Amino acid sequence: MSRASDRAYAAIRNMILAGELPAGTQLGEEALAEKCGVSRTPVRDALRRLESDMLVVRTDTQRSFVAEWSLHDVRDAFDLRAMLEGYAARRAAERMTADSLGRMRAANAQIAQAVALPRPDVGAFLEGNRLFHAAILEAAGSRRLVAQLGSLVEQPVVWRTAHHYGPDALHRSWSEHEELIAAFARGDGAWAEGIMRSHILRAYHAYADAHRGLSAAKPGPALSGNGAMTAHLIEVAA
Amino acid sequence: MSRASDRAYAAIRNMILAGELPAGTQLGEEALAEKCGVSRTPVRDALRRLESDMLVVRTDTQRSFVAEWSLHDVRDAFDLRAMLEGYAARRAAERMTADSLGRMRAANAQIAQAVALPRPDVGAFLEGNRLFHAAILEAAGSRRLVAQLGSLVEQPVVWRTAHHYGPDALHRSWSEHEELIAAFARGDGAWAEGIMRSHILRAYHAYADAHRGLSAAKPGPALSGNGAMTAHLIEVAA
DNA sequence: GGAGAGAATATTGTATACAAATGCCTCAGG
DNA sequence: CCTGAGGCATTTGTATACAATATTCTCTCC
Known part of the structure; x- marks a missing residue:
C-alpha cells in the first residue's frame, strides 16, 4: 500500500x-x-x-x-486457525505439485539450518516458517482461504514465543514440517490435515504455557486484574 | 456506518x-x-x-x-462456509442456552409460516433464515467466527435462487432447521455439525443446478465464454 | 440530591484541492 | 515492423477545511 x-x-x-x-x-x-x-x-x-x-x-x-484480548480470545483464534490451516493442508495435499513441494522442502531446509546452529537463529527460523506455511496456502489454491487466513495469521496475532523456545522445541517444529512434507508427497489429505491441526494446537499450548509462566512470575501489565491482557510481542512458532 | x-x-x-x-x-x-x-x-x-x-x-x-466469479470460486466459498458454519453449529450445540434455542424456534416458526402459504413468501422465508443462522452464530460465542463468516455469508454472495425454489425445497430447508434444533436441544455437537454441512452443501448444489439450467437455456451475460460469470442477484436458501 | 435539557467540546464523516504514481500514447531509433 | 524512452493523461494518495454527530458538562427544575 x-x-x-x-x-x-x-x-x-x-x-x-x-x-x-x-x-x-x-x-x-x-x-x-x-x-x-x-x-x-x-x-x-x-x-x-x-x-x-x-x-x-x-x-x-x-x-x-x-x-482487549483474553486468553479465551487467543484460544478462539488458534482453534479457527487450526481448522482453516488444517483444511488448507488437506487441499494442498490433494493438489500438490512438484514445484510447491520443492518450495516447502527449501523452506524447511532453511529452518533446519537455523535450528542446527549452536545458538538457533530465531529470525531465520520464523522467516522459513512463514515461507513454509505460505507455500501450503498457495498450493491449497483457494483465494478465499488466503483472505481468511491472512487476517488471522499474519496480522492479528504476532508474538515472540519462539524466542523462548529451546532448541528442542524448534527442532520439533521442523520435524512436524518434515512429516507434513511426507504427507504431501503421498497426496494424503487426511494425514496432512491431522498433522497440521496438532501442529497449530501445540503452538497454542506453547503460548499458553509461556503466558501462564509469565503471569505467575510477574503479574505486571501482561495480565490485568479481570483476566484481559494486552497483546504481547510474541511470535508463535508453528 | x-x-x-x-x-x-x-x-x-x-x-x-x-x-x-x-x-x-x-x-x-x-x-x-x-x-x-x-x-x-x-x-x-x-x-x-x-x-x-x-x-x-x-x-x-x-x-x-x-x-470475476467462476463456478469454481462459488464452490470454494460454499466449501469454506460449510466448514465454518459446521464449526459454528458444533460450538453452538455445546453452549446452547434456552434463550438461543427459543430464538431459533421462533425463527423457524416464521419460516414455517412463510412456507405454508399457498404461494410461499420468499422474503419472509429469507428473513427467518437469516435470523436462524444468526442465532446459531451468536450461540457459538466466537467473535472471530462472526467476523470470518460475516464477510463470507452476508456480503459476498447474495443470489436469489430461493425464488426458483419450489415449496418442497423450501420445506426441506425448514425441515433441516428442525433437525438442527433437535441436535441443539440435545447438545450434540457432532450431529449439529453434520446437519449444517449438508444443509450448506445442498444449497450449493441447488445453486449449481439452477445455474447450469440457466446457462443452458440462455447463454447470455450470465456466463461468458471463458467460464467466468458475473455475480447474479440470487439468494441461496440454506 | 437526582434527572433531564441544552450548550460546549471533542470526534468522526465528507468534500475538495493538490501531490504522487501509474498507464498510455507517440515518436525516434534500430 | 518492433522496441523503448519520453511526455501527457488518468488515477490514486494525502492533506486540509468544514459539516455532522457524539459526548460531556452544567445548570435548571422537580
Whole structure:
C-alpha cells in the first residue's frame, strides 16, 4: 500500500503490540495522525485494517479503542486457525505439485539450518516458517482461504514465543514440517490435515504455557486484574 | 456506518450484482463518486469493503476492478462456509442456552409460516433464515467466527435462487432447521455439525443446478465464454 | 440530591484541492 | 515492423477545511 498509510498502520500496530497503548485506550484519529506524522486520511485507513485484524474495536458510534484480548480470545483464534490451516493442508495435499513441494522442502531446509546452529537463529527460523506455511496456502489454491487466513495469521496475532523456545522445541517444529512434507508427497489429505491441526494446537499450548509462566512470575501489565491482557510481542512458532 | 459511505457501498454493490458493471470493469473512484452523488472519500471506503467481500479486486498498483466469479470460486466459498458454519453449529450445540434455542424456534416458526402459504413468501422465508443462522452464530460465542463468516455469508454472495425454489425445497430447508434444533436441544455437537454441512452443501448444489439450467437455456451475460460469470442477484436458501 | 435539557467540546464523516504514481500514447531509433 | 524512452493523461494518495454527530458538562427544575 501507500507510504503514509503503511507507516501509520505499522506505527499504530507496534504501539499496540508493545503495550504502549494499553487495551481499552481510545484511539482518536487526530491524535494518532500527529503521533505518526501524517494526516487523518491515512490514519483512517490504518484503523480500518487494524479493526479487521481485531487489534482495534469500534463502538456503534464509530469510536475506536484498543481491543482487549483474553486468553479465551487467543484460544478462539488458534482453534479457527487450526481448522482453516488444517483444511488448507488437506487441499494442498490433494493438489500438490512438484514445484510447491520443492518450495516447502527449501523452506524447511532453511529452518533446519537455523535450528542446527549452536545458538538457533530465531529470525531465520520464523522467516522459513512463514515461507513454509505460505507455500501450503498457495498450493491449497483457494483465494478465499488466503483472505481468511491472512487476517488471522499474519496480522492479528504476532508474538515472540519462539524466542523462548529451546532448541528442542524448534527442532520439533521442523520435524512436524518434515512429516507434513511426507504427507504431501503421498497426496494424503487426511494425514496432512491431522498433522497440521496438532501442529497449530501445540503452538497454542506453547503460548499458553509461556503466558501462564509469565503471569505467575510477574503479574505486571501482561495480565490485568479481570483476566484481559494486552497483546504481547510474541511470535508463535508453528 | 455513515450515510454517504453506506449509500456508495450499496449502490456500487447493487450495480455489480445487477450486472450493470460486468466482471473486469475498471472501477475509477471519480466515476463512481459521480454516479453515487458523493465525493471520492466515501467511495474509497466502499471499495475497501467491496474488496473484502471479494466483489472487487485490486491490482498491485491499486486499481480496482469488478471481480470475476467462476463456478469454481462459488464452490470454494460454499466449501469454506460449510466448514465454518459446521464449526459454528458444533460450538453452538455445546453452549446452547434456552434463550438461543427459543430464538431459533421462533425463527423457524416464521419460516414455517412463510412456507405454508399457498404461494410461499420468499422474503419472509429469507428473513427467518437469516435470523436462524444468526442465532446459531451468536450461540457459538466466537467473535472471530462472526467476523470470518460475516464477510463470507452476508456480503459476498447474495443470489436469489430461493425464488426458483419450489415449496418442497423450501420445506426441506425448514425441515433441516428442525433437525438442527433437535441436535441443539440435545447438545450434540457432532450431529449439529453434520446437519449444517449438508444443509450448506445442498444449497450449493441447488445453486449449481439452477445455474447450469440457466446457462443452458440462455447463454447470455450470465456466463461468458471463458467460464467466468458475473455475480447474479440470487439468494441461496440454506 | 437526582434527572433531564441544552450548550460546549471533542470526534468522526465528507468534500475538495493538490501531490504522487501509474498507464498510455507517440515518436525516434534500430 | 518492433522496441523503448519520453511526455501527457488518468488515477490514486494525502492533506486540509468544514459539516455532522457524539459526548460531556452544567445548570435548571422537580
